[in-house]
């Protein structure tokens with residue numbers, strides 16, 4: 101009797117438990133229907149609602165995900181904030197059945213507490229609260245594809261310290277570092293040398309992961325090429341389509357170490373930003389691989405859904421419209437991109453993007469400019485990398501130039517009433533209204549900036565600083581603020597000073613400011629450098645107290661091509677050493693390493709200005725201008741940047757938007773890189789036109805260099821010279837006897 105008792109009792113007891121579970125499960129599904137309007141399905145499906153498994157029950161995503169994943173591969177897991185349930189969709193119905201059988205009535209430990217899970221089938225998993233957008237066709241994101249241990253193992257397998265960089269074609273690109281296994285991907289021709297395999301194949305540690313990829317049908321054949329990209333916070337990769345002729349259809353990218361946001365763009369303008377969580381696998385096939393570009397905007401923060409819903413299956417939260425977003429600081433992300441080398445030409449269904457089918461390669465950026473060796477070259481360089489750039493960025497530039505600088509104001513206020521002042525290179529005219537007792541006139545090479553001066557009621561005209569159409573000896577004073585550093589030869593800088601001297605009356609004075617090579621002086625770092633460590637989200641408003649205030653605290657100085665190729669400007673090594681005469685692109689907010697360089701300007705979006713509006717709006721504008729004019733007289737007394745009058749910030753004129761559109765759609769213009777967007781992927785309005793990056797040529801002055809330049813002029817004396825927030829400054833006086 102003994103043995104059968106045990107056999108008999110257990111099934112009875114189990115069925116009692118089963119009944120209890122079923123009762124509770126039914127109760128849970130009634131509650132879901134009554135309180136949440138969720139109806140459960142009588143037949144097995146791939147999707148389940150997990151009662152008691154919600155964030156509202158204190159269950160974390162990781163805890164639930166770990167339990168669910170034991171039953172099979174999870175396609176999506178949706179957890180709404182404060183809800184007492186979660187939804188899970190498995191990749192197969194079999195996995196869902198397994199979860200239904202094994203997890204129903206099971207206790208899940210959540211920190212110190214535990215909850216009992218009740219699972220019911222649902223027909224579909226929808227996410228009504230979050231606006232979502234479809235993922236590009238063919239794109240799949242598999243969360244938690246590797247566990248933390250595997251992640252650590254894979255990261256350890258990548259040896260960045262290796263000195264033999266040829267084995268894995270290791271490269272320190274300016275905006276990320278890369279390592280290739282199997283075959284080198286060459287950024288100069290966007291292709292691979294198929295008959296030159298690298299000595300190092302795909303590391304052994306990757307094989308279990310790849311086998312899982314094949315088993316789960318993410319890829320048909322084992323990949324033979326691996327590119328490891330490592331992105332520090334603030335780094336990224338330009339939008340590109342992986343060359344069709346180089347690789348087969350499926351491309352898989354594993355995200356390790358940190359999450360990021362990858363942006364996918366369709367040629368028709370659609371943009372889908374996808375959060376790639378740490379340890380997730382991104383699979384690009386078909387249209388998403390062949391037609392859509394993918395890229396990562398270099399920035400230090402991303403906007404991600406606040407409740408971290410991560411994968412939404414074949415949709416993704418619409419990061420542009422969602423109201424439930426939070427800032428997520430970027431960490432160091434290492435991605436492993438696995439590809440299969442293609443040995444036959446590509447015959448995909450997307451000929452417009454297919455190099456095998458004759459599609460032209462993406463336009464490459466203009467070649468990097470060199471230091472000019474003659475007058476004509478210098479004029480051309482300045483035309484392309486100074487004049488055109490200021491015209492294109494005029495509105496945005498002006499919106500960041502609010503406050504007159506105290507020592508410039510002091511100079512202007514020291515001039516006797518009635519003095520004639522010429523501001524040569526007056527920009528948006530911010531110094532023209534400082535002292536209303538003066539008879540002030542400005543000139544600038546940029547007609548867009550002169551237009552802004554005119555709109556503000558200032559006297560200004562378009563002119564080159566080397567030949568100002570004013571009579572000799574007609575000015576009591578001249579100022580040249582942040583202008584002469586844009587001349588690209590010593591002769592032209594000398595000529596610019598000479599022109600100022602020509603304009604001065606005998607006894608007249610000129611104030612000159614140029615950007616200093618030394619951004620640290622008397623142990624004081626300039627504001628420009630000090631802002632370097634400020635980690636701020638995109639579109640931080642710039643500091644306002646440097647004439648050379650730069651807008652970028654994020655180190656976003658990268659220059660990417662719109663193709664896959666890396667920085668076509670000369671890529672400076674990590675120490676920014678110059679090895680040829682090509683101009684290097686400066687990283688904003690860092691110390692200068694060279695004296696002649698290109699400084700990026702990240703054009704940012706703003707309100708569009710209604711131009712030519714003669715109605716009410718126009719009148720209001722006039723009134724606004726009037727009140728500004730009144731406040732300008734106050735500025736004569738008040739030179740504190742914090743209290744002096746500012747102008748409307750962030751005003752875009754049509755002209756600059758037109759310029760952006762034009763530069764984006766047509767062939768690239770020198771000085772402008774339209775491929776690197778700086779508009780946040782999350783701003784809806786600005787999304788249509790990616791904001792380009794422009795490069796301005798500068799010659800930064802070393803200590804004593806400006807004085808030397810002035811000393812070469814006859815008939816002038818340097819009255820004083822000083823360093824002011826990263827600028828070298830002199831006050832010149834023209835001799836009385838001239």
Ligand SMILES: O=C(O)CCC(=O)C(=O)O
Pocket residue numbers: 327329337342353354394435436437
């Ligand atoms: O970092 C990634 O996930 C993508 C890398 C990539 O697109 C590439 O190397 O082609």
Ligand SMILES: [Fe+2]
Pocket residue numbers: 340341342394
């Ligand atoms: Fe790629």
Ligand SMILES: [Zn+2]
Pocket residue numbers: 344345390446447448449450453454455456
């Ligand atoms: Zn193709």
